Amino acid sequence: xxxxxxxxxxxxxxxxxxxxxxxxxxxxxxxxxxxxxxxxxxxxxxxxxxxxxxxxxxxxxxxxxxxxxxxxxxxxxxxxxxxxxxxxxxxxxxxxxxxxxxxxxxxxxxxxxxxxxxxxxxxxxxxxxxxxxxxxxxxxxxxxxxxxxxxxxxxxxxxxxxxxxxxxxxxxxxxxxxxxxxxxxxxxxxxxxxxxxxxxxxxxxxxxxxxxxxxxxxxxxxxxxxxxxxxxxxxxxxxxxxxxxxxxxxxxxxxxxxxxxxxxxxxxxxxxxxxxxxxxxxxxxxxxxxxxxxxxxxxxxxxxxxxxxxxxxxxxxxxxxxxxxxxxxxxxxxxxxxxxxxxxxxxxxxxxxxxxxxxxxxxxxxxxxxx
Amino acid sequence: xxxxxxxxxxxxxxxxxxxxxxxxxxxxxxxxxxxxxxxxxxxxxxxxxxxxxxxxxxxxxxxxxxxxxxxxxxxxxxxxxxxxxxxxxxxxxxxxxxxxxxxxxxxxxxxxxxxxxxxxxxxxxxxxxxxxxxxxxxxxxxxxxxxxxxxxxxxxxxxxxxxxxxxxxxxxxxxxxxxxxxxxxxxxxxxxxxxxxxxxxxxxxxxxxxxxxxxxxxxxxxxxxxxxxxxxxxxxxxxxxxxxxxxxxxxxxxxxxxxxxxxxxxxxxxxxxxxxxxxxxxxxxxxxxxxxxxxxxxxxxxxxxxxxxxxxxxxxxxxxxxxxxxxxxxxxxxxxxxxxxxxxxxxxxxxxxxxxxxxxxxxxxxxxxxx
Numbered sequence: 001x002x003x004x005x006x007x008x009x010x011x012x013x014x015x016x017x018x019x020x021x022x023x024x025x026x027x028x029x030x031x032x033x034x035x036x037x038x039x040x041x042x043x044x045x046x047x048x049x050x051x052x053x054x055x056x057x058x059x060x061x062x063x064x065x066x067x068x069x070x071x072x073x074x075x076x077x078x079x080x081x082x083x084x085x086x087x088x089x090x091x092x093x094x095x096x097x098x099x100x101x102x103x104x105x106x107x108x109x110x111x112x113x114x115x116x117x118x119x120x121x122x123x124x125x126x127x128x129x130x131x132x133x134x135x136x137x138x139x140x141x142x143x144x145x146x147x148x149x150x151x152x153x154x155x156x157x158x159x160x161x162x163x164x165x166x167x168x169x170x171x172x173x174x175x176x177x178x179x180x181x182x183x184x185x186x187x188x189x190x191x192x193x194x195x196x197x198x199x200x201x202x203x204x205x206x207x208x209x210x211x212x213x214x215x216x217x218x219x220x221x222x223x224x225x226x227x228x229x230x231x232x233x234x235x236x237x238x239x240x241x242x243x244x245x246x247x248x249x250x251x252x253x254x255x256x257x258x259x260x261x262x263x264x265x266x267x268x269x270x271x272x273x274x275x276x277x278x279x280x281x282x283x284x285x286x287x288x289x290x291x292x293x294x295x296x297x298x299x300x301x302x303x304x305x306x307x308x309x310x311x312x313x314x315x316x317x318x319x320x321x322x323x324x325x326x327x328x329x330x331x332x333x334x335x336x337x338x339x340x341x342x343x344x345x346x347x348x349x350x351x352x353x354x355x356x357x358x359x360x361x362x363x364x365x366x367x368x369x370x371x
Numbered sequence: 372x373x374x375x376x377x378x379x380x381x382x383x384x385x386x387x388x389x390x391x392x393x394x395x396x397x398x399x400x401x402x403x404x405x406x407x408x409x410x411x412x413x414x415x416x417x418x419x420x421x422x423x424x425x426x427x428x429x430x431x432x433x434x435x436x437x438x439x440x441x442x443x444x445x446x447x448x449x450x451x452x453x454x455x456x457x458x459x460x461x462x463x464x465x466x467x468x469x470x471x472x473x474x475x476x477x478x479x480x481x482x483x484x485x486x487x488x489x490x491x492x493x494x495x496x497x498x499x500x501x502x503x504x505x506x507x508x509x510x511x512x513x514x515x516x517x518x519x520x521x522x523x524x525x526x527x528x529x530x531x532x533x534x535x536x537x538x539x540x541x542x543x544x545x546x547x548x549x550x551x552x553x554x555x556x557x558x559x560x561x562x563x564x565x566x567x568x569x570x571x572x573x574x575x576x577x578x579x580x581x582x583x584x585x586x587x588x589x590x591x592x593x594x595x596x597x598x599x600x601x602x603x604x605x606x607x608x609x610x611x612x613x614x615x616x617x618x619x620x621x622x623x624x625x626x627x628x629x630x631x632x633x634x635x636x637x638x639x640x641x642x643x644x645x646x647x648x649x650x651x652x653x654x655x656x657x658x659x660x661x662x663x664x665x666x667x668x669x670x671x672x673x674x675x676x677x678x679x680x681x682x683x684x685x686x687x688x689x690x691x692x693x694x695x696x697x698x699x700x701x702x703x704x705x706x707x708x709x710x711x712x713x714x715x716x717x718x719x720x721x722x723x724x725x726x727x728x729x730x731x732x733x734x735x736x737x738x739x740x741x742x
Contacts, residue, residue: 001395001402001631002631004414004630005402005627005630005631008402008405008411008412008415008627009411011403011406013404013405017620018404018406018407018623020404021403021404024372027372027401028372028376029624030397030400031372031376032382032391032392032397033384033389033392033567033574034379034384034389034702035384035386035702036389036574038702040378040379040380041379044379067574067575068438069438069619069620069622070619071599071600071619071620072438072439072600074599074600075599075600079598102599103599106595106597106598106599107597108597194620196404196620202404202623202624203623204438204622204624204625224477225477226477226598227450227597228442228446228473228474228477229443229446230446247442248440248441248442249440249442249565249567249574250440251440251573252389252573253400253574254575256379259373260372260373
């Protein structure tokens with residue numbers, strides 16, 4: 001390998017993502033590449049669809065992986081569903097729900113926000129009230145808010161949105177693979193996530209799912225989707241058509257790695273994986289409390305895989321992160337948006353979510369903070 | 372690795388892409404992943420920009436890699452540059468130039484086509500004539516047409532477009548890394564390619580470059596770019612900002628592999644790499660002619676790295692490809708669009724472009740065709 005690559009450290013990734021990756025996934029990633037229309041590759045794509053449906057608890061036919069990062073999933077869901085001027089309600093309580101507003105507005109949606117404080121969850125009864133006041137085509141929110149460490153009550157909001165006749169759009173970038181998430185039972189119409197956090201693969205892919213009614217809305221569009229690259233109708237011809245229609249040259253090696261990462265989750269069992277994340281979260285929180293540290297989010301709303309830790313008074317937060325990274329080869333995240341400088345973000349996701357990693361981090365923090 | 376992955380063959384990739392990959396690139400791909408804002412990763416991004424500028428012969432500051440396949444590059448160039456109703460001239464002589472029309476039209480451009488037969492090159496004097504008849508904001512064309520195997524005269528068209536005051540948009544998906552291509556000298560304003568053909572990395576990334584005047588046009592837009600994921604202004608804050616601004620979680624492992632693939636090209640020398648492609652092309656053509664096969668494209672217009680071979684009478688083209696793949700583990704491509712059933716597409720790109728691979732293919736073809 002070239003010199004520059006050799007200088008890059010092997011880091012224990014305990015930030016908001018990416019997370020550390022199982023060696024088996026790297027092995028899959030480096031497998032010889034293959035053609036995007038090769039029958040064996042099309043078989044792998046079938047396997048990917050099946051695995052994703054299991055992980056997402058959905059029967060949706062339109063369950064695939066986009067050839068872009070999690071952010072491309074947000075773009076895809078919005079660009080396929082939104083037609084000019086359609087009203088959308090976005091529940092905002094963090095950086096990524098603000099981004100939902102930005103992305104949807106750029107695509108011509110008329111967006112209303114219903115706001116909640118950063119660090120607090122979305123209140124389903126407030127959403128219900130808003131839906132009685134005005135008719136919306138879409139309601140959109142984030143399941144696990146990466147910026148605040150809050151787990152929002154998708155399960156409660158979904159049936160309210162469905163009853164109001166709107167489409168329910170969910171960002172599951174930092175929740176899928178680490179938290180209970182039942183797409184069909186929770187009345188979700190469109191959901192996207194990423195390969196690199198709870199699902200334990202490197203960054204680069206975005207799994208998405210669309211309900212049958214969401215796909216019907218797309219089929220009935222007056223104008224074509226402005227984004228050819230992320231056009232779900234064209235993508236479905238590639239993922240399910242007879243014969244398969246060429247659309248783009250899929251990143252085969254990323255698909256290999258993602259398939260392997262999902263296989264590892266299914267082997268362990270989705271519920272067991274979620275339970276492991278919760279257990280490691282509790283172990284981490286107990287350890288942090290022993291060091292005199294406390295969390296931003298109250299117990300009932302905590303996103304177990306992304307822990308937002310309040311910076312103690314008198315501590316230079318960036319210096320601590322720098323020492324963790326340089327001396328201990330551990331990454332933790334800084335605060336984002338209005339929480340910059342106020343919190344650390346400690347991720348325990350995917351292959352990172354093991355007690356031994358928490359021990360490593362706590363030992364390093366103890367030394368650095370002198371506690 | 373899981374069973375399904377184990378069943379996937381190792382294939383000699385001699386189709387229209389992806390091409391086979393150097394083992395050093397796979398080694399880089401499987402390196403431990405790292406955070407997208409880690410200082411070492413930001414250093415790698417600087418290295419990537421520098422390598423891309425060398426490979427593209429450009430000084431453009433806005434020279435980066437998108438986190439999507441080559442098709443995302445087409446989307447990005449169009450969505451950033453086009454504002455509603457702006458007139459564009461597209462030179463059409465194959466499947467991918469038709470796609471330029473489709474993508475630009477979806478984004479609101481008023482597209483006129485200037486058409487040339489599939490298998491023939493774009494005629495610069497015809498483009499010049501058209502530019503005298505009507506004022507266009509953009510002229511767009513494909514350098515190496517993957518569907519026909521024609522190398523279009525970008526070098527001649529560029530100065531004509533610049534003199535007419537239009538922006539010149541070039542698709543270099545199947546040309547970059549295998550053919551002479553001088554972005555600055557040839558007056559190109561926006562160009563995209565892919566990681567997986569001439570550049571010798573697996574599929575998944577799209578290098579792009581925008582001239583200073585193209586970036587000025589983007590900065591002066593009346594409306595924001597509708598596509599947040601591919602917004603060049605935001606992407607440049609991530610690639611060059613002080614401090615770097617978060618935009619998306621870059622696919623670090625793909626960046627590793629791409630950096631290594633570019634390093635291998637720069638080590639060999641861009642001109643030497645292009646000469647190798649040409650030499651292997653001539654070796655292939657001589658071998659094909661010995662088997663009584665001939666090419667669709669006349670000699671002066673041939674794209675050396677993608678050879679379109681006429682199917683001899685009485686040969687079932689799909690059966691030959693199937694036997695090549697199943698018995699010999701070699702992939703060659705089928706015809707696309709109006710050339711389906713009429714040609715094979717034989718790629719010699721990147722790591723595939725070596726005489727030993729041509730020998731392997733010719734020996735297999737000789738047996739299958741019984742010549």
